[in-house]
Amino acid sequence: DQQVKQNSPSLSVQEGRISILNCDYTNSMFDYFLWYKKYPAEGPTFLISISSIKDKNEDGRFTVFLNKSAKHLSLHIVPSQPGDSAVYFCAATETDSWGKLQFGAGTQVVVTP
């Protein structure tokens, strides 16, 4: 069963605007969450992460928000740039099986001029 879900397969946003990507999870044991970015013909690249003891983590243009009660996290990219066009994967793991990342299906982001 899929424990991490990204319900939006695609997102189109104008350059300079905010991109908001959403992710939901079902396993309450998850305590660490990550976002990976993937370009065609390349492997996923780590972008940003957040521990369950926090509700926000920011790194430059990227901010991840975690709502544990709703089992929901989101990635905000602001401002969006053409180079941000990629597939974004949400992933989660738990302390007892650290290293076993469970991924969502990804969201394809297209940033238009």
Add this chain to the structure above:
Amino acid sequence: EAGVTQFPSHSVIEKGQTVTLRCDPISGHDNLYWYRRVMGKEIKFLLHFVKESKQDESGMPNNRFLAERTGGTYSTLKVQPAELEDSGVYFCASSLGGTDTQYFGPGTRLTVL
């Protein structure tokens, strides 16, 4: 420093044949992971090596899949005999420690006809 490398980049085989995928992790990384993405769906965990030992192989689909990491350096993933549903992109990742960032290779696209 070289990243994670995978060979081959593509493989097309007939159902019932055998295929061996290879992964060379980043030098010095004790942790090595195999994942698979099928038909644009989520990236699924297959297994995790710590040096030459299998730490977690809970994601291996069945006994047609055999992963090895002799000597604790490169790893191979053999599929024998291959079935149609084994088609997908197989990613390898490595990390220094079990809680460190996982760096992914570009993947091997396997097509079983």
